[in-house]
Amino acid sequence: MKIITDTGSLYSPEEGRKIGIDVLPLNVMVDHKNYQEYVDIQSSEFIEIVKQGHVPTSSQPAIGVTMETFEKYPDEEILVINMADGLSGTYQSTLGAKESIDNNENIHVINSMTLCGPERYLVEKAVQLKDEGLSLDHIMKELHKSIAAEKSFLIPQDFGFLKRGGRLTPLAATVGGMLKITPIMTTTKDAKRLEKFAMKKTFKSAIKEIIKAFQEMGVNEDYKIYVTHAGVLEQAQAAMAQIQEAFMNTVIELYELSPAFITQGGPGCIAIQTIRK
Incomplete structure (x- = not known):
């Protein structure tokens, strides 16, 4: 096999x-140049290119x-x-x-x-x-x-990337103009798009809301939790520590997001996900 x-x-x-x-x-494309992610370009250098103002696209x-x-x-x-x-x-x-x-x-x-x-x-x-x-x-x-026992959340920093990618429900797309809030997105039931889950004043309170959602779905040592980020390691580590305190017996792993995902979520985004083993 x-x-x-x-x-x-x-x-x-x-x-x-x-x-x-x-x-x-x-594949990711920036300034008319195509890259295979993890082959031609790594996440850190991709983020630097995007921060220069280039608008990327991605493809399968x-x-x-x-x-x-x-x-x-x-x-x-x-x-x-x-x-x-x-x-x-x-x-x-x-x-x-x-x-x-x-x-x-x-x-x-x-x-x-x-x-x-x-x-x-x-x-x-x-x-x-x-x-x-x-x-x-x-x-x-x-x-x-x-x-069947998976749940994903995304905390974006720049809604422009999500809007351009067209992965938002129409209602969720209107959230992007709001200032001084931390939006939490989650996947729709069919996992085809992202929708608004909650709006919080601070990053820490957003993580607390995600922890609550995980607790309500019964996350325990039979699950794994993943914290993944787009160039914001310290913030991701802070989220990981906060989550680990709530789920002391659950394995949590930390990774950097791939260029194709960063194309959709934008630099600075953090994904927090869980799945049953």
Whole structure:
């Protein structure tokens, strides 16, 4: 069995090779120049380019690249874990690549309904279960159990990026003009867009609101929590410490967001997510 994912999982192709998976890079374009994230450009240098005033765009892996990857494994079952359909075109592009290949019954594509930390966890879980010798059907059922108990929040610094990306509900898009507030966004039930969850006066009170939401959904040591950021390490570490105090027995991991996500959320944004193991 071959496991394939995209860089929405925060895995680079090089990191993927180390654990025996293929990782397809998303693309970002700045000033008419195209980059494969984690291959041609890293998050820190991407943020610096964007801060200079350049407006980036992002796109899913080229369908031809996905097809070539599938064709490398004609005699193996292939499990693809893609970032949320709607927040990215990657899932639909992967389905298109599958349909373009003859004898594609061995290709199985999962819409993770999430991205970043929780998507990374799903990849790790799939690799672990594969190593334990579980069947493809069993692995897919276990992944869907985790997907059903996932929750994502985003605290943006610059609403312009979210508006340009079109990932907001119409109501949420009106929030961007409000000043001196900390907006909390969350994914819609179908995970295709972002909607307003709450508005708080301070960053610390916003984290407190997210902690409350996690407590209400029963987050405990059976979950993992992810804090990911776009170039604001100290603020992310402060959020992590605040969350860890509330969930002392829950594993929390900290990562830098990928260029494609920064294209949508903007520099300075912080994502806080959880998923059941």
